[in-house]
Amino acid sequence: MTTILHGNIIHTPSFGALETIPGGYLILEDGVIRGIWPDLPEEYAACPVTDYGDSLIMPSFADLHLHAPQYPMLGMGMDLPLLDWLDTYTFRTEARFEDEAFARRTYRRLARDLITSGTTRVAMFSSRHTDATWILMEELERAGVAGYVGKVNMNRSSGLSQETTEESISETLRWLEGCHFDLVKPILTPRFTPSCTNELMAELGRLAEERDLPVQSHLSENTGEMALVRQLHPDCAQYWETYRKYGLWKDRTLMAHCVYSDVREQEAMIESGVWAVHCAASNVNLCSGTAPVRELVNRGVQVALGSDIAGGDQLAMHKVIVMSIRASKIRQMETGASFLTVPEAYYLGSSAGHRYFGGGEGFASGQKLHAIVVDDGSLPEPVRELSLAERFERAVYLMGKEQIKAVYSEGINRL
Amino acid sequence: MTTILHGNIIHTPSFGALETIPGGYLILEDGVIRGIWPDLPEEYAACPVTDYGDSLIMPSFADLHLHAPQYPMLGMGMDLPLLDWLDTYTFRTEARFEDEAFARRTYRRLARDLITSGTTRVAMFSSRHTDATWILMEELERAGVAGYVGKVNMNRSSGLSQETTEESISETLRWLEGCHFDLVKPILTPRFTPSCTNELMAELGRLAEERDLPVQSHLSENTGEMALVRQLHPDCAQYWETYRKYGLWKDRTLMAHCVYSDVREQEAMIESGVWAVHCAASNVNLCSGTAPVRELVNRGVQVALGSDIAGGDQLAMHKVIVMSIRASKIRQMETGASFLTVPEAYYLGSSAGHRYFGGGEGFASGQKLHAIVVDDGSLPEPVRELSLAERFERAVYLMGKEQIKAVYSEGINRL
Numbered sequence: 001m002t003t004i005l006h007g008n009i010i011h012t013p014s015f016g017a018l019e020t021i022p023g024g025y026l027i028l029e030d031g032v033i034r035g036i037w038p039d040l041p042e043e044y045a046a047c048p049v050t051d052y053g054d055s056l057i058m059p060s061f062a063d064l065h066l067h068a069p070q071y072p073m074l075g076m077g078m079d080l081p082l083l084d085w086l087d088t089y090t091f092r093t094e095a096r097f098e099d100e101a102f103a104r105r106t107y108r109r110l111a112r113d114l115i116t117s118g119t120t121r122v123a124m125f126s127s128r129h130t131d132a133t134w135i136l137m138e139e140l141e142r143a144g145v146a147g148y149v150g151k152v153n154m155n156r157s158s159g160l161s162q163e164t165t166e167e168s169i170s171e172t173l174r175w176l177e178g179c180h181f182d183l184v185k186p187i188l189t190p191r192f193t194p195s196c197t198n199e200l201m202a203e204l205g206r207l208a209e210e211r212d213l214p215v216q217s218h219l220s221e222n223t224g225e226m227a228l229v230r231q232l233h234p235d236c237a238q239y240w241e242t243y244r245k246y247g248l249w250k251d252r253t254l255m256a257h258c259v260y261s262d263v264r265e266q267e268a269m270i271e272s273g274v275w276a277v278h279c280a281a282s283n284v285n286l287c288s289g290t291a292p293v294r295e296l297v298n299r300g301v302q303v304a305l306g307s308d309i310a311g312g313d314q315l316a317m318h319k320v321i322v323m324s325i326r327a328s329k330i331r332q333m334e335t336g337a338s339f340l341t342v343p344e345a346y347y348l349g350s351s352a353g354h355r356y357f358g359g360g361e362g363f364a365s366g367q368k369l370h371a372i373v374v375d376d377g378s379l380p381e382p383v384r385e386l387s388l389a390e391r392f393e394r395a396v397y398l399m400g401k402e403q404i405k406a407v408y409s410e411g412i413n414r415l
Numbered sequence: 416m417t418t419i420l421h422g423n424i425i426h427t428p429s430f431g432a433l434e435t436i437p438g439g440y441l442i443l444e445d446g447v448i449r450g451i452w453p454d455l456p457e458e459y460a461a462c463p464v465t466d467y468g469d470s471l472i473m474p475s476f477a478d479l480h481l482h483a484p485q486y487p488m489l490g491m492g493m494d495l496p497l498l499d500w501l502d503t504y505t506f507r508t509e510a511r512f513e514d515e516a517f518a519r520r521t522y523r524r525l526a527r528d529l530i531t532s533g534t535t536r537v538a539m540f541s542s543r544h545t546d547a548t549w550i551l552m553e554e555l556e557r558a559g560v561a562g563y564v565g566k567v568n569m570n571r572s573s574g575l576s577q578e579t580t581e582e583s584i585s586e587t588l589r590w591l592e593g594c595h596f597d598l599v600k601p602i603l604t605p606r607f608t609p610s611c612t613n614e615l616m617a618e619l620g621r622l623a624e625e626r627d628l629p630v631q632s633h634l635s636e637n638t639g640e641m642a643l644v645r646q647l648h649p650d651c652a653q654y655w656e657t658y659r660k661y662g663l664w665k666d667r668t669l670m671a672h673c674v675y676s677d678v679r680e681q682e683a684m685i686e687s688g689v690w691a692v693h694c695a696a697s698n699v700n701l702c703s704g705t706a707p708v709r710e711l712v713n714r715g716v717q718v719a720l721g722s723d724i725a726g727g728d729q730l731a732m733h734k735v736i737v738m739s740i741r742a743s744k745i746r747q748m749e750t751g752a753s754f755l756t757v758p759e760a761y762y763l764g765s766s767a768g769h770r771y772f773g774g775g776e777g778f779a780s781g782q783k784l785h786a787i788v789v790d791d792g793s794l795p796e797p798v799r800e801l802s803l804a805e806r807f808e809r810a811v812y813l814m815g816k817e818q819i820k821a822v823y824s825e826g827i828n829r830l
Contacts, residue, residue, distance in 0.1 A: 071795050072795050072796060072797050072798045073797065073798070074794075074795055074809070074812070074813060075794075075808065075809040075811075075812030075813040076797075076801075076805055076808055076809050076812075077808075078740070078757070078808065078812065079754075079756045079757055079808070092798065092799075093798050096798040102796075102798070105796060106795070106796060109795060109796070110795075113795075284741045284744055284745060285741070285744070287744050287747060287748055287754070289748060290745070313737075313812045313813070322728075325493070326699045326700070326741075329699055329700070329702050330699060330705070330745050332702060333702055333704060334749070339494075339702070341494045342493070342494055379489075379490075380486050380487050380489055380521070380524060380525075380528075381487060381517075381520060381521060381524070382487050382488070382491075383487045383488070383507065383508050383511040383517070384507075386491075390491055393490065393491055393492075393493065393494070394489070394490040394491050396490075397489070397490030397491075397493065397728045398489060398490040398728070400815065
């Protein structure tokens with residue numbers, strides 16, 4: 001089936017580039033992008049057109065690090081030191097997902113809130129609960145959010161939500177057996193090195209290889225955590241080596257934060273095809289630091305963005321994009337590394353994440369459409385006609401749910 | 416007339432303090448707060464009650480630094496260096512306020528957007544245009560926003576919007592003659608030292624004394640500006656002295672930014688009763704720096720918050736409050752100065768500003784009510800019943816216009 005979208009097409013075909021096609025036509029065959037045309041080609045003259053008028057058609061967002069079971073505690077405990085925050089809120093909140101009815105309500109709301117905010121692909125941490133994790137995957141699928149979800153493994157020093165090694169392994173196997181979803185696939189998720197015993201790490205590494213499963217975890221988020229890792233693994237000179245030791249440091253492994261990843265750790269990421277997920281809001285909220293995002297990108301590390309709720313307080317990725325720009329400006333003032341421009345940060349919050357899942361950059365042909373349609377007509381009246389590049393920037397800074405009029409995920413409008 | 420509001424009352428009676436009265440009664444006589452009671456006193460039993468149920472009744476916001484004629488350029492040019500940003504956007508945008516019809520539309524929208532965001536008091540820069548400044552004052556008054564507005568004075572190196580010294584002075588006098596508003600009063604507004612000649616500064620200083628008018632301007636926002644000031648006023652060891660020299664450094668003078676105000680400048684503020692207006696979002700957007708807000712407060716400088724649109728991109732003060740917390744966390748990581756807690760930052764964004772205008776702290780008796788009513792029932796479902804302090808924090812981080820159900824300014828609901 002042919003679908004034709006008409007509107008102002010704006011996308012980021014590569015890191016830093018911005019392409020604008022005023023009043024253009026985006027043509028899909030069965031949800032797959034065939035191309036972008038400034039005028040409607042003759043051969044499509046008879047096809048119906050979805051006309052978005054003067055609205056902006058832009059790539060949708062990809063959120064490559066967030067904790068679904070922390071959604072109920074969004075915006076709370078932000079004044080607490082990390083360990084108190086974990087004890088008072090995080091572990092207690094995650095423990096609540098034993099209750100399937102509560103999980104269903106929360107995850108249905110979260111999945112819907114992702115779509116209405118324009119996020120169509122995710123790499124997500126669930127809790128340790130197998131059944132709640134399936135519910136999360138079901139609800140994402142129902143809402144039209146694609147990507148990876150991981151049942152969390154944590155059998156050491158993790159407060160209320162701890163599991164035994166045997167449980168952790170057997171429940172992971174049970175969980176993997178029950179993952180039969182189209183849009184949402186499993187990803188192995190050792191919470192982070194300090195919360196997994198060596199035995200569990202080794203078992204997860206074996207599973208990752210045996211079943212060719214991707215892996216996500218945390219890396220070099222704050223200095224206290226790094227000291228703890230050194231203490232637990234005195235044989236590893238650096239944090240990343242604890243993952244490599246057990247076969248978890250491999251192609252497409254997602255590592256959240258990387259605030260303190262130095263040249264050696266960055267080069268290890270490049271060598272193994274490990275991705276860094278930059279979570280600017282969370283890093284500031286929890287006083288972790290500002291990640292060297294420009295350095296990571298320049299050196300050649302694959303970088304995407306994450307909301308990291310509930311360390312981050314903002315689910316909407318356009319807000320996370322703006323926070324990434326702000327954090328990079330702080331970093332520029334501290335180190336001189338140039339800040340992220342709006343097209344650069346947008347690329348990291350959209351195309352980079354889509355690419356992780358095998359999607360294309362911007363609106364590349366041959367890929368299922370992941371797009372949002374933004375009606376900026378209700379924003380303050382400008383003093384002159386704005387270019388599409390200006391409208392794009394303004395939309396990134398000012399849009400809210402009320403401006404997002406359509407959200408295409410895997411080629412279908414899910415709004 | 417007696418008005419009684421019923422709901423969960425939360426306020427900040429002093430810097431850092433948070434008082435919560437679950438299901439309390441806020442009683443007003445002709446809009447003036449008589450007091451807060453946990454139960455309705457017998458003598459009021461017959462009075463009608465406005466019942467806000469389980470909603471939160473909190474102090475409204477005061478925005479002590481923003482540029483009204485920059486509203487049309489909100490969220491644009493944020494990637495540009497300061498001088499390009501001024502040339503490409505600011506001066507051209509402000510010049511447009513020659514057109515009274517455009518000014519009317521923009522200022523009506525701005526005034527309404529302030530109220531719907533919960534901001535009820537402002538200290539605002541207009542443009543250099545007398546007529547548009549009256550329109551701004553009229554529209555604020557119509558919407559129910561109280562405070563100060565200043566016709567901007569700028570007769571030197573200010574791009575397109577420049578005025579001659581004679582014009583600047585005669586128009587200021589004409590503008591003052593026409594200021595007959597109840598809620599909105601005039602404030603003298605030399606744009607900043609580099610944009611005013613000594614003659615103009617001296618004349619404004621004379622006017623300030625003669626007519627006992629307050630003054631607002633900018634101070635020590637970035638290092639380039641400070642170097643320029645030193646060059647223009649080689650007789651002044653510090654920036655603030657350029658204002659003192661002309662009688663503009665006095666009790667209740669508002670100085671925006673103070674990012675680079677050192678101990679001497681801070682002490683000069685305390686000695687003269689000058690206020691610092693901290694504009695965290697703007698300071699990060701324009702790569703100015705992070706202001707020493709904890710140091711200012713601890714030393715005893717009076718500090719309030721400003722959105723500084725359009726250097727800041729967020730009109731809503733609850734977002735500015737969150738940005739102030741974030742900036743203070745960055746500052747803590749850099750200098751060790753402890754960050755602003757949520758109640759502290761809220762106090763600066765509400766009570767501190769109200770106090771500037773003679774209002775009380777929190778819901779102090781004897782003051783006209785400035786309050787917002789927040790319905791947080793639509794925020795994500797928590798895992799347990801939350802305390803009012805927790806709901807307060809969550810509201811600060813997550814609320815939007817859709818949660819703000821009533822906005823009291825000068826004792827009247829303006830929503």
